[in-house]
Amino acid sequence: MNRRAALKTLGTAAGAFLLDGCMRRGSQVVPGHPPELLHLPRVDVRPELEIRTVVGLRPFRPSGFVVRAENVGDKLVVHNYGHGGGGVTLSWGTSELAARLVREASGARVAVLGSGAVGLATSRLLQERGYSVTIYAKDLPPNTTSNTAGAQWYPFLVYEREHATPAFMQQFVEAAGIANRRFQLMVGERYGVRWIPNFYCSPDPYTSGRFAPGNPLHQFLVDVTAIEGPSNPFPLPYVRRVQTMMIEPSIYLPALMSDFFVAGGKIVVQEFHSPADVAQLSESTVVNCTGLGAHALFGDQELTAVKGQLTVLMPQPAVNYAAHFGDDYMFPRRDGVLLGGTHERDVWTLDPNPDAKQRVLAEHQQFFSGMKA
Known part of the structure; x- marks a missing residue:
């Protein structure tokens, strides 16, 4: 319209x-x-x-968000970024898809880059699978893009139809369904x-x-x-x-942070400038939830603001x-x-x-x- x-x-x-x-x-x-x-x-x-x-x-990509794994040196890097205007909405869905790509044994240490809605959801799902998770991030709530989101549950400005493949659309609908069900379980005062x-x-x-x-x-x-x-x-x-x-991001994000800490999570304030910086981490598996930061960090030229x-x-x-x-x-x-x-x-x-x-x-x-x- x-x-x-x-x-x-x-x-x-x-x-x-x-x-x-x-x-x-x-x-x-x-x-x-x-x-x-x-x-x-x-x-x-x-x-x-x-x-x-x-x-x-x-963080917008015409072909849609990225959830895939690749080897960067001796690290397994699982990407989970590029959600456009649907980051909060899709967070639990794409994070579930990303968590499935982590191949470490339960109890292993996993690094998550980014502490917005996607990074926090990814971290919690990994903790629920038994992993020991450390978040590395330049900014923490309330200073993330997720804090400025309108955060109505409905994916908006996620892809352009002419650039979206059938495989992406299948992934998109699956992620939306997972996220929708998870948010229904979170209705109430605690999570806003x-x-x-x-x-x-x-x-x-x-x-x-x-x-x-x-x-x-x-x-x-x-x-x-x-x-x-x-x-x-x-x-x-x-x-x-x-x-x-x-x-409500001002309620929801602190509640997720609290859950993360209660489950034994750790946070390190750190900025990464290149894959070489990521390679210095002690964890062998890294989940990239840097949103727009992936443009410079991993050279995604399709990703734009x-x-x-x-x-x-x-x-x-x-x-x-x-x-x-x-x-x-x-x-x-x-x-x-x-x-x-x-x-x-x-x-x-x-x-x-x-x-x-x-x-x-x-x-x-x-x-x-x-x-x-």
Whole structure:
């Protein structure tokens, strides 16, 4: 969906919505009862409520993430990186695939490079297999890319269709399924994972994309429901509600760190500049979870940065839903309301973009001011 088209519709949409609500069950759309207006609190998008703007660089590869093993000198290096905008979402899945490639006997020492969501998930899965794990990382939470993630459970910006092979797509769907099941087991206060409704809003009917049966992740969409006609409070005519998990990085990552330490894990703060540095480690097996760092460390020239920026507003506890329209999205978290909508490819700077911030604020103000009370 085009952001410009969505905003044009925002400016003209009134109350003339013609379709009744309906619920998708599998691949069927079943008409529902005559709906009433769905009452949702508007997000207060006043600029004075901003508490911070954060930038993260998504480690993107057009052909998708890398999970494979190779020999580097006398080391077995298992790669697990390049997740694009799906690092938190896919972490437990690709880490399971990576852990299967570790051939050491149980009890052996294994090194993990990186302490973001992927590195921590990999480390925990190796510990669950009986390995003694040391994490080597330049940065630790809360100073990782994972800490700046929106962290809604759904893989986003992971690959480009024309570059993805059938083998990768099989790996992608398997990883998504593993991760989805693991996060379901983590729902609750301890890990900061919860189910919330997400509303996808469009000026055009949903005939393709994530809500079409051809979507390879269609099976993971829970309770897809059309919110249209009189029930629709949003200023765009076509709305789909889906239930999904929201992960709070400020809770989730410290909880994983705690689990890692309780299981006997160790952390060494260290930066690596070349495979020769990796070869100096005492462990014979190394799992590479360096994300964007693999571009320089292992010479992956396909790997590039896609800059994302989030403007965070004061927490608004009454807002317990997510909304998506055009390129923009709003995620409610305990540490603030996240407003996003930027994807700057091949931009490697962590400096905030003031123009992008103003655009995102203005578009969210327009959207939420147009909601029906």
